Amino acid sequence: MENSKTRRFILAGGATLVCAVLGNYLGGLPYLSMVGALVLSLLLGMALQIQPRIKANAKSEIGWISNKFLRLGIILLGFKLNLIALAAAGVKTILLAIVIVTGTVSLTYWIGRRLGVEPELAILAASGTGICGAAAVMGISPQIQVPEAKQERQRENEVLAVAIVAIMGTVFALTEIALKPLLHLTPTQFGVLTGGSLHEIAHAVAAGSAGGAVSLDTAIITKLSRVLMLAPAALVIGFWYQHHNQQQTGAATGKLPIPWFMAGFILASVVGTFVPFSAAILAGLVKLAYLVLGMAMAALGISVNFKVIFNRGGKAFLASFLASICLLVFVLIVSRTFF
Template sequence: MFAIFKSSRFYLAVGLTLFCSLLGSFLAGFPYLQVIGALVLALVLGMVLQVFQPVVTQAKSGIGFISNKFLRLGIILLGFKLNLIDLAHAGVKTILLAIFVVSGTLVLTYNLARKLGVEQRLAILAASGTGICGAAAVMGISPQLPVAPEQAEQKQEDEVLAVAIVAILGTVFTLIELGLKPLLHMTPQQFGVMTGGSLHEIAHAVAAGSAGGPVSLDTAIITKLSRVLLLAPAALIIGIWYSRSNHISTGAGQHKLPIPWFMGGFILASVVGTFLPLGAAVLAALVKFAYLFLGMAMAALGMSVNFRVILQRGGKAFLAASISSCILLAFVIVASKLFF
């Protein structure tokens, strides 16, 4: 593994993906692009780089490393964004809502997708992104779905497709919820619960929640982070279930249970960030590094996209996620009105 650090192709890949990640973060600061988010913008910029195919081909070996290892590092660092005390103060109702939202949306989206004929792996990734936290969930769950080497390219296509689905739906539903705001007559807390409980990316929850004022924004972030916290147990459960279901269907030998060690790092980072006096500036820097590495991983993914395959395979998964997103929004509106 260490040999790759001596390769000029690796540093070319680092340079390209770092450029996309930094540019994505910069563009996400603009009002109309803020709703899309830095991670999705980095993915799109990686796709655009395919115009320079000879350069991308040169960097190919490094791209695979970045999309795998930098992804895990980014998710570990993202744990510093989770303040466990703030989540505890949010109360049992918020945690219970997150559990219902994540588990219900995962099961609903997966089963809808399978009924429509979507392949198992793509159905799981689309369900994870819809139910938990968008692109970060897709990339966090994906390592729990091991494939044979000859299927690695198709798995990357599934990842990109699932990210694209949640990016488009998250943006559309952000605009829908902003349009519904004057019609629902919610308190700032209720509106924050609705946005944080139903939208796909953290960026979507922030963009919509901020429209309701500071109380609404804080509530949206806490509610959304309650869902993010469930990424680690969801990854473990999905990984075990996926291994067992494939063992039954293929008749293969025993599979080693996929323990997501980087998710342990994610939880450890949240514990350290919560209970050690690191200071707000240090925590903010660590979270920025998290998004930097995640952006690089997303850019690497974008640089390896097969557009033709995505267009051919995306329709049914998009339909399943759209239906479940509508049901999710209706459920969270009712729950926020009744319990918050």
């Protein structure tokens, strides 16, 4: 029995590791870098559904990897945040990040609900649109506590939300690169625009680099300011969803959804900022974060019915698209006025 369980875990771990390694490699190629390693790992996991043996024989192990590796990856991602660099960017950048995250998450959710999108999918799509793409979707999802009967549907919501922010980010990154000659922005202003309005870090890097070195640095700092909002946003959304669910169902409030792994995320950023690690070690930890997150994304891709996803994603896509347009216009005005 124990040997059988070990074999199933090796099968699940090996399959997701291959997807993550391949996703990270493909994510470094010129034409695929804008898609991002995490989304590519997810797609590779979905492609493994043509081999049903993995899903059938290691279902519980796939679920364990998706759950536990997600939290470990989010913690390791904290090493990417240099708090001194974020502080040096100034109060304006942090305030802009707070306004963007609060406004975009609220607006996307509101539009989604008006269009009839279910609350769980609406908040995941909103989080990915407003904060930091796939990592935000996966970081917020554990805060959306659903009954066991809805867990498979929630996994579908996760994949759909990741797909939404991947497509929206790519479309808007290409749009901003095309609009750059017409906007007449300084390199700093263009960096604020890309870092403040695009979804994934990969999108901000790809678009920001079109404006030169200053633009790229500004885009990364602005985008990481939004990433910093992931921990407080997870806490707020967890409390909000629990209260909202209690009002809708009348159920008593359960355990407060405190995302302890987000404390690890903040601790990792503090350690990475103030402990004198070499640049190579920090880069290695960030690569490990994307590898672990890639395994979690691949596990998610293996475990969902993605045919169902495409049948109910149109309204959520529309909500993210409309909110992304509003976000682009807002950040453009702010970058011209204050930067």
